Structures are given as structure tokens and as C-alpha cells.
Amino acid sequence: MDKQIYGIVGSPVEHSLSPAMQNAAFYHLKINAEYRLFEVSADDLERFLDNIRLEKNISGLNVTIPHKIKAKEYLERKGSLDEHSLVLGAVNTIKVSGDGSLRGFNTDGPGFYRSLVEDLKFEPEGRNIFVLGAGGAAKAIVMYLGAGPKSISVFDVDKKKAGELKSHYGKYFDEGKLNIISDAREIGSALAKNDLFVNATPVGMNESDPSPIPKSLIRPGLAVYDLVYNRAYTQLVKDANAAKAHALTGLGMLLYQGAASFEIWTGELPPVAVMRRALKEALTKRGALR
Ligand code: NAP
DSSP: OOOEEEEEEESSOTTOSHHHHHHHHHHHTTOOEEEEEEEOOGGGHHHHHHHHHHHOOOSEEEEOTTOHHHHHHHHHHHSEEOHHHHHHTOOSEEEEOTTSOEEEEOOHHHHHHHHHHHTSOOOOTTOEEEEEOOSHHHHHHHHHHTTSSSEEEEEOSSHHHHHHHHHHHGGGSOTTSEEEOOOGGGHHHHHHTOSEEEEOSSTTSSTTOOOSSOGGGOOTTOEEEEOOOSSSOOHHHHHHHHTTOEEEOTHHHHHHHHHHHHHHHHOSOOOHHHHHHHHHHHHHHTTOOO
16 A cells, blocks of 8 residues: 555644654554645645645645634535534644545644543543633633533633633533633632643743743642643743642643544554654754753
């Protein structure tokens, strides 16, 4: 059988860690496949996806910034979507069938959930959860957690984005289960009532970044999940460790969203230990995991 081609489409994609993790999985399972980078501008996305349907030259894709919403809109017209990506309104995984038909999925929420439960050992069902940020990642997490937690509170410096999250997804939550915190001064009192703090902002991606919240707000026993994955310790995670909270950065989410995509494409159980090792090696090479 010819080599199967997979890849990630976005702009920019050059720094993506997905090739390291996915190619390690293909190699380990002796699947004749290669995962590539596809740098595609927003203007060219439609043509790129049309070409895949006609040429059937690619078997599966990850979709990243800035194309996740546009890809969902494309698949609504010219393909199909699973229920979660349809409701969320964003696609990060596309499966291409033999006849060239395309189907969209979103594995960000499932990836976060699996890492939360397996890596951080935090079961969100019936718990109170605080999410800082209301961008793409926060939306995926909030929608995937759905009705499981007792409550989800969201704060974003961009009040419009937080309002949009509530107006788009509020209908899927019972009254009082999805709360928008509108005043930064209320973060402290809100956090005191929560069991888990999730950083879904980019604060922490640069080595010199401060923590997105004052360390005085972190109490012993609080669970902290920092979505930032490009370094072993962010200031938030350092502060949380010092306060005897349970904290992790987002490498596990990256791993498990990729593992879920792999399973969708190949139907095979993803070799997560191999994929995790490949991710860590790629980050170490970049000097990120010191
Ligand atoms: P995004 O769409 O830009 O959303 C981030 C939101 O946070 C923006 O609305 C931003 O507002 C807001 N914000 C920034 N600083 C804030 C602060 N101090 N307090 C409150 N809100 C603040 O970004 P995203 O795509 O959702 O990604 C968020 C983070 O998650 C990034 O670090 C990304 O790398 C990470 N991520 C990780 C994974 C993983 O697998 N581990 C997957 C997806 C994303 P402004 O735009 O006004 O600044």
C-alpha cells in the first residue's frame, strides 16, 4: 500500500510539535505513513481542502490556528461533522475517507479531559471549576466538560469574548452552572469556592511571563491545570507547587488531543507512552524542558 500522508494545516505551523508525536506513533506501529506540515493561509484553505477531496492524496489532518472555525464552516457545506465539533463550532481533526469525503472532529476537549483525569488525577464531575480565558481553548474545554461539573466560572480580560462564550454555549447549561465573572476583583472570592483553576490564556508561554493570578489566591489542595505546554514549569505551576497545590502544565492535553486524532484516522490504539516521549524530546531539543 502507498504511503499515507497526514499533517497539520495552519499558519504558522513551523513550530508545531505534532509531527514529532504522530510520526513516532506511525513508526512504532509500523504504519506506512508520514505526518507533514501544511502552511496554508486563510485565503487558500478552501482550495486546499477542495483539492484533498478531489485528489484523495491526504488521509487525515489536524487543523490549528487560525483555521479551526473556517474548517468547521467548510465541512458544514462540503463534508460532515461529529456532534461535538458541530456544537462547539470548531474543528481540529479531519478524517478523509477513501472516497474523498471529509468529516470533522474536535479532540481538544477530550484531550484536556483525559489529561485532567489521568495526569492530574482530578475528576471534574460534581466539582467547581474556574477557567481563566474565554478563547478557543477555553470554549473547547467548557463545552466538553458540559454538564459534568457542579459549576464552571469563566473570566477573560476581554469582556466581549466572555460574553460571547455565555451567549453561544449558555443554552447547553442548567441555570447557574455557567457563570461569567465580569470584574477582575471578584476572581479571588470566586476562586476560593472552586476546586480547579485552569489557565486558558497564553500567559506563561514566554519564560519571563508572570503568573496570570497572584500567588496569594492559590491554596493548598487546589488543583491547577495550566494549558501552556511549551515549558516544564510556568510561574503559575511554580507558585502552585510552593503553595502545596496540585499543578500541571499542558503537555498532557497536547498529547491526548493528538492521540485521539490518531485513533480517529487509523482506528488503532495510539501508543501514548511513545508519543509522550517524542513530545518531550522535541521540546528538550528546543531547550524548552529544562
Ligand atoms: P486565545 O483564543 O487567544 O484566548 C485567550 C484569551 O485569554 C483571550 O481572550 C485573551 O484576551 C485572554 N487573556 C489574556 N491574558 C489574560 C489574563 N491575564 N486574564 C484573563 N484573560 C486573559 O488563545 P487560545 O487559543 O484559547 O489558547 C490559550 C492558551 O492555551 C495558549 O497558551 C495555548 O498555547 C494553550 N493551548 C494549549 C493546548 C494544549 O494542548 N495544551 C491546546 C490549545 C491551546 P486578549 O485576546 O484580549 O489578550
